[in-house]
Amino acid sequence: MRDKTAIVGLGATPYYRRGASSPQTLEELVGKSILAAVRDAGLAVRDIDGFAYFAGGFDTGLLTETLGIPEIRFSATLTGTGGGSAGSIGLAAAAIVSGQAEVVVCVGANQQGAQRFGSITSAYPATPENAFFSASGLVGPGHMFALLARRHMHLYGTTRDDFAEVAMAIRANAVTNPNATLRKPMSREDYFKAPMLADPHCLYDFCLENDGAVAVIVTSLERARDLRQTPVRVLGSNHGGARDWGRSIYWMNMPDETFASSGHAAVAKRLYAAAGVDPKDIDTAQIYDHFTSQVIMQLEDYGFCAKGEGGPFVRSGAIRRNGGSLPVNTDGGQLSCGYVWGMTHVREAVEQLRGSAVNQVPDARLALVTGGPSVIPVSGLILAT
């Protein structure tokens, strides 16, 4: 699959504050992002013949009906939740390389007016598995991941100052991005003054809760060369995960060597092999930042530093856009720019490789994108100019 497909179109709605996208419907936001992506690519709606989703996906029948797409040849969804964002590009590439479709839309969107994601686990249905955590007060993902963060601190000496550095480095990128939700600079003092939600996670360790949609168009590299934009080549996109990770935050019985991680190690290894590159080749990384602590654990799982060294790695300034060896979440990430199920990270990687990013990394040629650490599957994506 290496180097046979490319991202050729990019479209997004504004990143709205939670609930502020009303009265637009979720399908309307999705449709707007798709139409923008098609225009950006220099294609027409009638060219779309496939959808590759994640996190439950959307109603292909309704999208086809309302957008006027003549025929769908491929419609599939990666299982799991936000873990599939980066992997949905691979699903699209698989459809194209296998000849099932030619122009495939990958789209992520959320609207949190009725149910905020911060407390989403408290709204899960009663199941035999959920009965083993529902009494304990793990009301949201940030509360669950706090347990992994605490274990990481215990095992490796990671500190809240390390989490603060992730929050501040990513905020610094949002400050210079007009699209970002939070543009006020954050100091160490600001971080430590923030309310503690689920110790050790304070407010600034949590991502934003936005409404919005981001869509990209994937097609064959051959066809991409004739389109309007410089193709952003898909070198690799893998998903899955090891049994030791499993249901992860809903299970909490991961072996000790896996517990305080992002669950990405197995996927990272396959992704680098599939793309034919090493961590040192990556110019910028868009790391799924639902929580600061999970950025640190993903940096370890993707081999930018050794296991347990994520704290010292970020403390050295490595992920800073100015002066760091690996600029991370250059748009301000989901912590400070906008949260759209990780598709914001795909968007920013494409912008960086086109050379059109607001906070452009000089000579960015290779970008890593990760999907959200959660239940299997998790996923990763490597893109190139």
Add this chain to the structure above:
Amino acid sequence: MAIAQRPPPELFKLSTNAWTQPFWDATQHHELLAARCADCGQVRMPPTPFCPCCQSQKIRWQSLSGRGEVYSYTIVERAILPGMEAHLPYVTAIITLDGADGARLISNLVDVDVAAVTVGMPVQVVWDDAPHAGVAIPRFKPVEP
């Protein structure tokens, strides 16, 4: 000093299947069970239809002492749902259960100063009857080592 409370009781929603029912039945008389594979001895938590090591479906239910230690924890200090305020702070903890080969339970620490909680703290089960669900919820409090 802030004593750890119990999370809002309405958060607990019981649903069972044939594989988890014995665990919850035992809680009615305050007994903590582990599902141990009757063929290879592997413990799985929560109980599921197959042993991940040998794929056997045979379970030998093992009665546990209710002792264990804190594997990790989070102190919840702020309400993000209506009605949470009256129950703060509470401590959600993962407990490594004694006698269960490292199997862990997601639970709470109660009757403890939240500032005194540490990873590795020895604990003992306490039972909170949940009449609306017809079972009891295992929670934990610190004990002397």
